[in-house]
Amino acid sequence: MPRKRPxxxxxxSEHEKTQxxxxxxxxxxxxxxxxxxxxxxKAIAQGQLRLAKNHDWGRxxxxxxxxxxxxxxxxxxxxxxxxxxxxxLERSEINVPLRATVQAFIERPGKPWRQTIxxxxxxxxxxxxxxxxxxARLFHFTVRHAKVEHHENREYLDxxxxxxxxxxxxxxxxxxxxxxFDHIPDEAVISPAEGSWQxxxxxxxxxxxxxxxxxxxxxxxSKVDRLDENNPxxxxxxxxxxxxxxxxxxxxxxxxxADCVVIGPDEVRDRFAQDAIAMASHYLxxxx
Numbered sequence: 001m002p003r004k005r006p007x008x009x010x011x012x013s014e015h016e017k018t019q020x021x022x023x024x025x026x027x028x029x030x031x032x033x034x035x036x037x038x039x040x041x042k043a044i045a046q047g048q049l050r051l052a053k054n055h056d057w058g059r060x061x062x063x064x065x066x067x068x069x070x071x072x073x074x075x076x077x078x079x080x081x082x083x084x085x086x087x088x089l090e091r092s093e094i095n096v097p098l099r100a101t102v103q104a105f106i107e108r109p110g111k112p113w114r115q116t117i118x119x120x121x122x123x124x125x126x127x128x129x130x131x132x133x134x135x136a137r138l139f140h141f142t143v144r145h146a147k148v149e150h151h152e153n154r155e156y157l158d159x160x161x162x163x164x165x166x167x168x169x170x171x172x173x174x175x176x177x178x179x180x181f182d183h184i185p186d187e188a189v190i191s192p193a194e195g196s197w198q199x200x201x202x203x204x205x206x207x208x209x210x211x212x213x214x215x216x217x218x219x220x221x222s223k224v225d226r227l228d229e230n231n232p233x234x235x236x237x238x239x240x241x242x243x244x245x246x247x248x249x250x251x252x253x254x255x256x257x258a259d260c261v262v263i264g265p266d267e268v269r270d271r272f273a274q275d276a277i278a279m280a281s282h283y284l285x286x287x288x
């Protein structure tokens with residue numbers, strides 16, 4: 001006589017039974033072509049199917065994950081970004097446009113050379129790359145230190161290179177280049193280079209003074225400001241900042257106007273003053 005298998009009885013409504021049968025059909029738990037609730041329960045018990053929380057994520061949570069995916073992707077953490085992308089695709093809450101964006105990223109995580117650059121950065125390994133500037137001039141660089149940075153909503157590779165020809169920055173910073181990722185040709189070949197990795201970019205410490213209301217309102221940048229002291233007697237706030245590129249430094253302090261005075265070193269001060277004089281001349285010269 002065959003041994004009777006243990007059984008359970010489900011106290012459910014007809015509507016709930018219909019829902020379970022629909023799930024059984026969806027996950028292929030059938031007897032012949034009919035849904036089988038017992039097979040569905042068994043598959044869950046055996047771990048063949050896993051239960052998940054209800055799909056009730058709010059818009060804020062989805063947006064945060066999407067921003068996190070984008071930041072990781074932009075910072076070169078492609079694998080980590082792909083993990084978040086796959087989590088998002090599992091959710092029913094994301095809308096059609098976002099789903100299409102995430103799916104496109106999964107299908108094409110980035111240009112092949114980007115993944116190669118990210119790998120060399122993690123390995124601290126020098127490499128060579130080709131680059132085309134805004135004037136369509138082609139450069140070849142040997143990179144010995146680099147990091148991915150964002151300047152004014154664009155992604156750049158800030159790097160220390162052997163080559164200095166064509167760099168118009170001050171002499172101390174001419175090994176530093178700021179390369180836009182979207183100017184690296186699609187067909188660029190990234191190859192390893194001989195030699196050692198530099199510990200950091202070239203830098204100079206620049207002193208500038210903040211006056212009037214800006215002396216109070218200025219928010220110190222802890223990562224780059226080496227000194228930040230306010231003198232209540234003079235009303236002058238003295239800041240010393242480590243910079244790697246005068247172009248981006250000037251772009252920032254220029255918006256402070258007359259409430260910011262670049263003090264030194266002399267080469268940086270003179271260059272900033274010449275630029276300010278040239279700009280003022282457009283308003284002081286008589287109209288033609």
